[in-house]
Amino acid sequence: MAGVQLQQLAYFVAVAEIRHFTQAAESLGIAQPSLSKQIRALEKELGAPLFSRARGNITLTPAGDVLLPLAKRILADVDTARLEVRELAGLVRGRVRLGATPSLCAGLLADALRRFHDAYPGIDLTVEEGGSRDLVRDLTRGSLDIALVILPLADDTPLVTTPILREHLVVAMPSDQRPRRSPMSVEDLHGRDLVMFRVGYDLRDSTIAACRQAGFEPRYAVEGGEMDAVLRFVEAGLGIAVVPSMVLAGRPGLRGVPLSPGEGGSPADRPGLERTIAIAHRKDVAPTHAARAFRETLEGYLTDAARDGSLPPGVRHLT
Structure with missing residues (x-):
């Protein structure tokens, strides 16, 4: 990419995100023909088309898909270097x-x-x-x-x-509910309605992994929330959730019940008890x-x- 210019990468990223040449040019404050010229020059330098323009729909080609994350990282690194x-x-x-x-x-x-x-x-x-x-x-x-x-x-x-x-994970439940025992074990989550985080949260992965290692699949009352939403759903009585102990500070409507590894286990044997x-x-x-x-x-x-x-x-x- 020796002959590639940073300006060309910036133009490419703008078109890739907006999926419209005229609107991308307006967002950059340049004329649309100038933008198109620089994109063509970039495609010539790389030896592959970056956009498919069939029937007016702008989509990335396989080469464009490969270039987009690289271009974003290069531009971000240059911006960081400039500030430094x-x-x-x-x-x-x-x-x-x-x-x-x-x-x-x-x-x-x-x-x-x-x-x-x-x-x-x-x-x-x-x-x-x-x-x-x-x-x-x-x-x-x-x-x-x-x-x-x-x-x-x-x-x-x-x-x-x-x-x-390092922080312990606890089972959050409404403060007016009492657990059957404290601390709870992972097995105590079996058959309980859980409020589950969205995909991308480590807490989702660790909770599911701990349940599966204990021999069961978790049951969800609702899933897909961010932290504030999950805690609010628990307060409303939709279910219980496995959360870090620190998030319960200042929430009198919730109680945190410690988690133990369960029969014959240790924290090192069970994922999800601490992180x-x-x-x-x-x-x-x-x-x-x-x-x-x-x-x-x-x-x-x-x-x-x-x-x-x-x-x-x-x-x-x-x-």
Whole structure:
């Protein structure tokens, strides 16, 4: 791709996302013939058509499908490099694009972000909330600088991870309900109506894996929710859910019942009873100065919180 220009990649991404040449040109503030000319030049350089234009419908060819994630990552990396150089030159303070799971966003992350903002008020801070699988994908593609993800990751994931927290999972149920026993075992979920997270949440995967290892398929009352929706559905009495202990703080309508491995088991034998949170970045791109500053601030906050006992119940600092 030596002869490919960044401008051509930007034009290609715009057309690929909008699926209309004229509208893409308008969004970029250029004339449509100029856009088409640059796309043709890119196709000539790569030796393959990128778009199919049959009957006015713009779709990606197989070559376009391959190029799109690569082009997005290249443009994201260039943008990050530009900001990093400006930061070193003293023109701006930088930017941090942080990814975190909903349980962390609703829990201890807010106080860590406040400490970071107080220390670095000039740094632009963007938080992307999502399931761990989604965050790994976005981090790999270059749309995040750093992320808090759930371990383990796939062996071929191109990320550097450092474990920082371990948290217990609990069974959330309405506070006016009492469990048959406490702690509950995974087997106690058999036959119960579960409120289940959408695809992409590690909690969904770990809950299903724990149930299957215990010899049964979970039964869903409702599925497909984000964290806030799942907790609200449990409060309404639709079912119970396996959640991190930290998300129940400030929710008097819910109680959290500890989970035990069950008969003859240990936490290491059963997935889903606890999970490890790690801070991650790409292997092939060093974190920016601003991202490193956030990491140092977060680790300092966690150390202080562990020392003074202010970590949420069921959460342990690993450093």
